[in-house]
Amino acid sequence: MQITEQPRTATATAQQGGLRDVVIELRGIRRGFGSGAKRVQAVDDVDLTVRAGEIVALLGPNGAGKTTTLDILLGLSEPDEGTARVFGARPARATAAGSISAVLQTGGLLADLTVGETVRLVASLHGRDALSRVPDVLARADLSGLIGRRVSKCSGGEQQRVRFALALVADPDILVLDEPTAGMDVTARRHFWDVMRADADAGRTILFATHYLEEAEQFARRTVVMNHGRIVADAPTAQLRAGLGARVIAATLPETGRDDILTRLRDRDDIADLRVDAGRLTVRAQDSDALASALLASGARDLEITAPTLETAFTALTED
Numbered sequence: 329m330q331i332t333e334q335p336r337t338a339t340a341t342a343q344q345g346g347l348r349d350v351v352i353e354l355r356g357i358r359r360g361f362g363s364g365a366k367r368v369q370a371v372d373d374v375d376l377t378v379r380a381g382e383i384v385a386l387l388g389p390n391g392a393g394k395t396t397t398l399d400i401l402l403g404l405s406e407p408d409e410g411t412a413r414v415f416g417a418r419p420a421r422a423t424a425a426g427s428i429s430a431v432l433q434t435g436g437l438l439a440d441l442t443v444g445e446t447v448r449l450v451a452s453l454h455g456r457d458a459l460s461r462v463p464d465v466l467a468r469a470d471l472s473g474l475i476g477r478r479v480s481k482c483s484g485g486e487q488q489r490v491r492f493a494l495a496l497v498a499d500p501d502i503l504v505l506d507e508p509t510a511g512m513d514v515t516a517r518r519h520f521w522d523v524m525r526a527d528a529d530a531g532r533t534i535l536f537a538t539h540y541l542e543e544a545e546q547f548a549r550r551t552v553v554m555n556h557g558r559i560v561a562d563a564p565t566a567q568l569r570a571g572l573g574a575r576v577i578a579a580t581l582p583e584t585g586r587d588d589i590l591t592r593l594r595d596r597d598d599i600a601d602l603r604v605d606a607g608r609l610t611v612r613a614q615d616s617d618a619l620a621s622a623l624l625a626s627g628a629r630d631l632e633i634t635a636p637t638l639e640t641a642f643t644a645l646t647e648d
Contacts, residue, residue: 351502351533352378352401356410359396370396371407372557378535380501383528385548385565386537389646393557394537395433398506401535402430414502426454426498431491431508437479443490444475451497458497469493470519484511492520503527505536509543521547545569545638555646569638574600575616576634579609582627589626 359371371393378384388394399405400412403420414422422428438446447466451458466472469489479487488511495503503524509517524547528534538544544551544565551568553561561568581589586607593602593611599619601612609628613619616633623631 349380350377351380351415352376352535353413353416354397354401354410355412357397357400357407357412358409359393359400359405359407369557371400374410374554374557374559376552376559376562378533380533381528381531382533382535383547383549384535385544385551386535386554387541387544387551387642388537388554391556392554392646394554395506397554398430398504398535398537402428402504422502426458427500428502428504429495429498429500430504431488431495431506433507433510436491436494437487439480440478442476442478443471443482443486446479446490447471447493447497450494454498458499461497461499465493465496468496468523470516485509485513485516488512489516489520500532502533502535505534505538507538508536509538509540517543541637541639541642551638553642553645560645561641565638568641569636571641574612574614574640575636576610576612577616577619577623577631578611578634579620579623579628579631581607581609581623582629583607585626589623589628 354374354376357371357374357376358369360367360369362368370391374393374397376397386394386397396405400407401414401419403418403423412419414428419428441449444462444466448459448462451462451465463472466475469492471486471489471493474482474486477486479490482490488508492508509520512520521543524534528547536543536548548565551561551563551565552559553568563571581604590602590604590609593599593609596619598615599611599613601610603610609623611619620631620633
């Protein structure tokens with residue numbers, strides 16, 4: 329399916345001109361729920377800056393504070409302390425202007441309307457230009473074949489695609505996604521990220537929370553990790569993955585001297601998760617080059633080195 333729509337020209341122009349203006353700024357954000365002994369501090373002193381054209385993944389286990397942070401960013405919730413700014417103004421103003429839109433996990437749909445009626449209704453709130461974009465938006469959300477279907481008859485993944493279409497009709501500069509592909513099948517997820525890549529390449533700023541770590545690894549250029557309401561890591565995705573995940577080395581050990589090799593390996597303090605299965609060694613090492621050289625010198629063969637994954641870094645950051 330051809331992808332034709334482009335994000336707002338102001339953002340694209342800023343990127344072409346080399347400008348990297350701050351579009352999202354959270355400072356000292358705190359938000360809690362409940363009182364007394366039952367009070368939960370959902371967000372605890374969060375600072376976050378996002379510049380125009382960035383693609384940022386927001387990761388964290390359940391209860392880390394991701395959704396509460398996004399709610400504050402969208403003006404759906406007010407922080408107990410701190411300040412939130414989108415384009416230098418309160419988030420509610422940017423939301424009302426259509427310069428920031430969101431794909432949330434639930435809500436926002438009227439069950440008795442059809443898919444087409446729903447998208448046209450929301451588009452009408454943004455003016456004639458938005459209404460003219462409806463056919464293209466439906467195509468981009470892969471909903472052209474579902475225009476006459478009632479929302480109540482749509483599957484969970486189809487309803488999520490409807491929310492995606494609603495987020496696009498205003499042609500926002502910033503797109504916020506909270507578990508955007510929840511309920512989608514593999515084909516729908518692939519189409520969704522193809523559209524997102526096209527938008528990102530054209531300069532749209534994208535901030536998304538997801539439990540699918542492979543989506544963050546493949547799509548996000550920057551990853552922010554939250555745990556217990558705080559940001560515990562914020563770095564380029566490749567750097568975060570490499571800095572916190574040791575490489576995995578696999579090799580077939582020689583039969584002669586195998587026990588001596590394993591004894592020497594167990595004495596090293598720079599390796600972890602050593603396993604041997606039918607003579608095949610698997611080990612995680614910080615200095616993979618040195619270990620690979622030592623294994624080859626000892627007669628090991630069929631050596632393989634696997635790069636660290638974002639899942640490894642995520643686990644290291646969020647395990648208590």
